Amino acid sequence: MKRTVVCLGELLIDFVPETNGQALADVPAFKRAAGGAPANVAAAVAKLGGASRFIGKVGRDAFGEHLRQTLEEAGVEAALVETDEARTGIAFVSLREDGERDFLFYRSPAADMLLRSEEIGDDWLNDAAVYHFGSVSLVAEPCRSATLDAARRARGLGAIVSYDPNVRLPLWPSADAARKEIMAHMPLADLVKVSEEEVEFLLGKGSLEGARELLAMGPSAIVVTLGPNGCRVITATSDIHVAGTPVAAVDTTGAGDGFVGGMLYQLASRGISAETLGDTLRDPVNCGEIFGFANRVGAITTTRRGAIPSLPTLAEVNG
Template sequence: MNKRTVVCLGELLIDFVPQTNGQPLAQVDTFRKAAGGAPANVAAAVAKLGGKSRFIAKVGRDAFGDYLQEALYEAGVEPVLVRTDEARTGLAFVSLREDGERDFMFYRDPAADMLLRKEEIKDDLLSDGAIFHFGSVSLIAEPCRTATLHAARRARAFGALISYDPNVRLPLWTNADFARRVIVDQLPLADLVKVSEDEIAFLFHGADIEEGARLMLELGPRCIVATLGAAGCRVFTKKGGIAVPGVPVEPVDTTGAGDSFVGGLLCRLAEAGIGAEQLEEAMAEESFVRDVCSFANATGALTTTKRGAIPALPTRAETLAKLGREV
């Protein structure tokens, strides 16, 4: 079977995004609701770019859960949402600096997505996946931590490439040391890891990008992709590193930019039929890396030019146009 589906699992929530930049959260008067949650953003990015994606999560049996399901449908994602009365759908309030960078306040004590259980994830949701993607937010608490790791291991057993985003959000964890240990402990499960410069420094006690990538590769992943914001990204395998410059834009809101980057990357890897066994060789080939990472960089950059995460995701035509390529 020629697999192309990117299966994502994790948090799905409402981002309340301010209508103006440059105000601290306490002074924001007007917010607009937008669908969010890092792995959900990835799934939506893949779909908006013309790929096939499925998203697995738990939401409240409430109006926001209804809204999120509809938002995923509209983005082209296959949503597999378990509904619950145990907790409400999670919320995040965002404030934006003048440069589009963000501060967050989360309402998750608990949120519905934290209550996903492994028995609610059926094998048929994983067996056709070319890629399985998850992040660290779903590792914070039980039962979702066990459910997430169970799904990743089952997806690997079915032959999927495993993609992992450490996505450090320290305000959600009980303490930094626990967060670091749990996040690093899952690196051996991954084939591909997307990580930021700041996350490398946190996870490896001040390590720079090169040292952090080396340490992660030693733990088992085949490829590390370090994102550098406007400067682009750097790709590391045991065969060396390749830098790919960013795509210039005027940012308004950086929410979801890293997730959009991941979506662009995973979409192209799935299209190319790159599985776990081919990943290291493919991501050591400079022409291939420049092609797929330029696409991912453009996808992430364009997402920053509009407010919100899923509402801001570009189409394939918009991404290719930004790169001066034909559709």
């Protein structure tokens, strides 16, 4: 039985301030942390004890080497391509008092944007229980085509295809361009995770109505995250709310990715397939177990700074 969660996309350096409540222009010092949403998801799965692989591209530079080491230390198989064409991407993150973020990206281009389809070996996809991607790798070619080609290949091999739109408008030419591209690939996915704000941006509708519209495009389930209030799991015949875990949030960086990692860890470890996904997520008991766990992973992640460094172990989640 396949158990590996394969994630593809951006891997970069986040520079995060040590204190909250300052605009980027006023932050006196930043702490380096490994980041990039799909990489965070892969690390979340590995730190929970699952098998995960991250596919991406980094510069042949000190930051690229640091990111490779960080993934390996987290237990992730780092299927990385190195390049001299561009440097590893970086992002500066400003934290408000409530832990929410503002981003400033340096990607013109970053190495991860240059990943090509032919660089992705079949052996990186053959054992995938889940293939996970986000929208940042859809911003530009050739990584856009590489991301989508790998999704089709993984789906053909029987993997669940998981998609997190993860809207980052500063990276796109316009809001309309982001909306059009993100929506175009919903039919590739079996499982889509969105926030309430992302549903509003993509469709101009509330979470339930918007989720129903996304379901009509092909996925088996839409998971709408509700911050501290947990999540809703919506299928063609069900709408199940799973309560969140209350914590004192310090930094929400990586919380959504931790949630996704917890969710995919559960699906892979339970041996759930693309064919059984819909039936599994229509069951309230299954949803309570799978997404109660994912909610706890996301919540714990907010209590520490940074993305990958803040992700919890299985003992911390179950404790």
